[in-house]
Amino acid sequence: MKVWKTSLMIYGLAVLGAAVASNNGAPEDSARDSGSWDDQLVAVSPPPFSEGVFPCSDCHSPDDEVDRTPHVVDFHDTVHFEHDAENRWCLDCHDAQNRDMLHLADGRLLPFEESYKLCGQCHAQQLKQWKAGDHGRRTGSWSGRKQYLLCASCHDPHSPSFKPIEPLPAPIRQENIR
Amino acid sequence: MSQPKDPDWNQVSRRDAIKTLFTLAAAYTASGCSRDADKLTSFFHSHFKELSPDQLKSNLETWERRYKKRYETDIKVSSTPAKEGVLFGYALDVSRCIGCRRCVYACVKENNQSRDPQIHWITVLQMEKDKGIDLVDSTAYYDPEKVPEEGKFYFPVQCQQCENPPCVKTCPVNATWKEPDGIVVIDYDWCIGCRCCVTACPYGARHFNWTRPGLPREDINPDTEFLGNRPRPKGVVEKCTFCIQRSRKGRYPACVEICPVGARKFGNLLDPESEIRYILKNHRIFILKEELNTQPKFFYYFSI
Numbered sequence: 055m056k057v058w059k060t061s062l063m064i065y066g067l068a069v070l071g072a073a074v075a076s077n078n079g080a081p082e083d084s085a086r087d088s089g090s091w092d093d094q095l096v097a098v099s100p101p102p103f104s105e106g107v108f109p110c111s112d113c114h115s116p117d118d119e120v121d122r123t124p125h126v127v128d129f130h131d132t133v134h135f136e137h138d139a140e141n142r143w144c145l146d147c148h149d150a151q152n153r154d155m156l157h158l159a160d161g162r163l164l165p166f167e168e169s170y171k172l173c174g175q176c177h178a179q180q181l182k183q184w185k186a187g188d189h190g191r192r193t194g195s196w197s198g199r200k201q202y203l204l205c206a207s208c209h210d211p212h213s214p215s216f217k218p219i220e221p222l223p224a225p226i227r228q229e230n231i232r
Numbered sequence: 233m234s235q236p237k238d239p240d241w242n243q244v245s246r247r248d249a250i251k252t253l254f255t256l257a258a259a260y261t262a263s264g265c266s267r268d269a270d271k272l273t274s275f276f277h278s279h280f281k282e283l284s285p286d287q288l289k290s291n292l293e294t295w296e297r298r299y300k301k302r303y304e305t306d307i308k309v310s311s312t313p314a315k316e317g318v319l320f321g322y323a324l325d326v327s328r329c330i331g332c333r334r335c336v337y338a339c340v341k342e343n344n345q346s347r348d349p350q351i352h353w354i355t356v357l358q359m360e361k362d363k364g365i366d367l368v369d370s371t372a373y374y375d376p377e378k379v380p381e382e383g384k385f386y387f388p389v390q391c392q393q394c395e396n397p398p399c400v401k402t403c404p405v406n407a408t409w410k411e412p413d414g415i416v417v418i419d420y421d422w423c424i425g426c427r428c429c430v431t432a433c434p435y436g437a438r439h440f441n442w443t444r445p446g447l448p449r450e451d452i453n454p455d456t457e458f459l460g461n462r463p464r465p466k467g468v469v470e471k472c473t474f475c476i477q478r479s480r481k482g483r484y485p486a487c488v489e490i491c492p493v494g495a496r497k498f499g500n501l502l503d504p505e506s507e508i509r510y511i512l513k514n515h516r517i518f519i520l521k522e523e524l525n526t527q528p529k530f531f532y533y534f535s536i
């Protein structure tokens with residue numbers, strides 16, 4: 055158990071170290087693509103923030119003291135963290151210094167609109183399939199401009215597996231149709 | 233057989249008789265009784281494929297007038313031709329479908345299906361994971377509080393737009409045919425309601441209007457296609473057309489756009505760069521009832 059905690063801390067610190075190293079980066083340092091991987095494809099769906107939660111900097115100022123030890127954060131009690139929770143925590147994805155941004159494993163800052171790049175660091179196969187139009191849902195035109203949802207539009211990034219939903223009504227049985 | 237003796241009879245040829253009928257019809261039209269006149273015109277028009285552009289145009293206008301009367305709302309009836317170099321294909325990821333039936337009702341809404349009596353072009357079958365794909369043991373009437381259920385998987389079925397469609401072969405009057413972009417269409421004006429196609433289709437994809445469809449005015453989708461989602465009369469057969477009114481204008485079918493798990497994929501089979509081709513190349517796909525040689529353009533696969 056102790057070993058676990060220590061290694062968890064080291065992992066967290068390593069990721070954070072990288073983040074801190076680059077957090078003075080101007081926007082052009084961020085991981086924003088210059089050219090799009092498919093000009094016809096627009097990942098338009100805005101990040102699905104809960105009401106009133108963004109910008110995070112409304113509450114978190116860059117000068118805040120940050121406890122960089124992975125720990126349970128009580129304040130965000132609507133967040134049920136079930137995304138490899140044993141090994142990961144908030145600051146692996148959220149940037150400690152610039153709360154309105156995410157960061158990649160190498161520390162580069164990333165706007166929430168491009169969060170799919172962050173997801174793709176672990177889920178490379180899904181990212182590849184998503185870009186090809188295999189994984190996920192597209193709307194718009196099969197032959198031209200289309201819209202794509204962010205990973206986080208369907209998968210709660212804090213608890214990504216799909217939860218069961220209510221089905222729409224069963225069809226009326228043939229014998230009951232008049 | 234002896235000829236009739238009456239000299240007058242000999243003078244009225246068949247051609248003359250038909251001419252007279254047409255003249256009468258035209259006079260009737262001119263008389264301003266436009267509702268019945270429209271009925272008469274559509275009774276006399278030629279087969280869809282033989283209509284001149286002018287005839288087609290007036291036919292569409294006739295229908296718009298009739299719908300306006302019947303539903304007291306404006307309904308646009310278009311006839312969009314198939315695009316060259318396009319053959320539509322559809323793929324469904326069975327391993328992702330959760331059986332939520334969002335597609336079923338999106339289709340009803342988009343395609344003006346009868347609400348009462350109920351007609352659904354998409355049937356979602358529930359099957360047992362233990363048994364695999366087994367149509368006999370499947371049910372469309374599952375009704376739990378939440379889906380997906382443990383141990384079950386879901387298998388949506390709709391018209392497979394067969395390349396070799398038995399429904400088309402069986403139609404005695406050519407009221408249904410395969411278009412150049414692969415969509416199997418029905419001309420509701422030509423359909424005589426014999427239901428041969430309903431029995432010939434191995435996928436249960438065709439549905440008959442036993443009564444005039446119950447389609448409340450406020451539920452009508454007014455953007456319609458002549459060979460697609462325009463409101464149907466009583467006594468004709470209908471089925472999925474890959475949302476011809478959307479797909480021919482470059483849009484995804486309604487079921488593709490609604491599916492909350494992204495299980496439904498659609499595109500041009502002739503375009504090697506299309507999503508649908510990517511899926512055919514990268515997954516182990518299968519078709520339903522392959523042994524019947526219907527050659528569906530609706531493909532199933534399990535991605536996970």
Ligand code: SF4
Nearest residue numbers: 391392394397399433
């Ligand atoms: S699935 Fe049925 S209705 Fe559709 S084309 Fe094939 S035989 Fe015809």
Ligand code: SF4
Nearest residue numbers: 329330332333335491
């Ligand atoms: S909407 Fe998608 S997940 Fe729901 S039943 Fe239809 S195909 Fe399955």
